[in-house]
Amino acid sequence: METLVKEKTDFRNYEQGEITAAVKEHYRKMRSRQTYEYVLRMKKKYLTFERPMDLWDMMERLNALVDVSDPDLNLPNIIHLLQSAEGLRAAGRPDWMQLIGLIHDLGKAMYLFGSDEDGTSQAEQWGLVGDVFVVGAKLPDTCVYPEFNALNPDMADSRYNTDLGVYSVGCGLDNLHLAWGHDEYLYHVLKNHPTNTIPEAGMVMVRYHSFYPWHTGGSYRQFMTAKDEQYMEWIKDFNQYDLYTKSPVVPNYEELKHYYKPIAEKYLGAGPIKW
Numbered sequence: 328m329e330t331l332v333k334e335k336t337d338f339r340n341y342e343q344g345e346i347t348a349a350v351k352e353h354y355r356k357m358r359s360r361q362t363y364e365y366v367l368r369m370k371k372k373y374l375t376f377e378r379p380m381d382l383w384d385m386m387e388r389l390n391a392l393v394d395v396s397d398p399d400l401n402l403p404n405i406i407h408l409l410q411s412a413e414g415l416r417a418a419g420r421p422d423w424m425q426l427i428g429l430i431h432d433l434g435k436a437m438y439l440f441g442s443d444e445d446g447t448s449q450a451e452q453w454g455l456v457g458d459v460f461v462v463g464a465k466l467p468d469t470c471v472y473p474e475f476n477a478l479n480p481d482m483a484d485s486r487y488n489t490d491l492g493v494y495s496v497g498c499g500l501d502n503l504h505l506a507w508g509h510d511e512y513l514y515h516v517l518k519n520h521p522t523n524t525i526p527e528a529g530m531v532m533v534r535y536h537s538f539y540p541w542h543t544g545g546s547y548r549q550f551m552t553a554k555d556e557q558y559m560e561w562i563k564d565f566n567q568y569d570l571y572t573k574s575p576v577v578p579n580y581e582e583l584k585h586y587y588k589p590i591a592e593k594y595l596g597a598g599p600i601k602w
């Protein structure tokens with residue numbers, strides 16, 4: 328699982344039973360409420376690009392997000408981003424990929440203008456974080472807690488509950504609607520940004536990093552094209568650095584900002600980004 332489990336499990340001491348219950352409840356809500364209609368509605372609602380904000384201001388504001396599954400956790404969100412970026416830098420990966428490590432979860436800042444009813448708030452995060460799946464087609468057993476698949480109203484709708492659903496064979500990943508969350512949100516924000524020159528691989532890493540039933544579970548092959556095989560390689564490459572590795576050294580934000588700021592400006596320009 329992405330954010331809710333992996334980013335936390337080894338990092339702190341907490342009641343394992345409690346965290347499991349909170350994570351499970353998150354996924355129960357996510358699976359039962361993320362329908363095809365919901366996703367289209369969220370795209371229309373949130374992809375308006377009307378809030379200009381500096382990248383670094385956004386980084387700092389994201390830091391205030393407390394994960395509902397672990398409210399006592401005092402590990403700031405930004406630490407995960409800095410550690411992912413630093414992991415890429417230490418491995419000698421290209422500067423644009425280091426930048427992706429730094430910003431890949433920045434779409435979670437959607438909570439700043441989100442709501443409980445949309446699942447995009449501090450209190451309700453089922454439209455913000457967690458492993459995503461395709462909406463408008465049958466939910467696969469490779470989803471975490473597959474027992475919740477039956478709770479999705481679309482699974483009782485003949486338009487949506489088949490292997491292809493509303494899509495066609497080989498339509499390509501980019502033509503699917505995935506559950507709404509921070510990946511898809513940030514992807515569109517960056518795509519809409521006029522001075523964005525992040526390579527295609529980086530954009531794919533942003534967009535599909537939470538798509539675990541596909542990149543790790545092996546589902547949805549019916550939709551894949553030759554291009555998507557390349558996507559898979561990119562995602563698997565990036566995924567190692569998204570894993571939360573315990574580090575005794577907590578990165579120093581101000582210090583690292585000096586290193587990453589020129590890279591961010593190289594690929595995104597110096598002006599504000601419209602969220």
Ligand code: FE
Binds near residue numbers: 329509
């Ligand atoms: Fe993420």
Ligand code: FE
Binds near residue numbers: 431432569
């Ligand atoms: Fe992440």
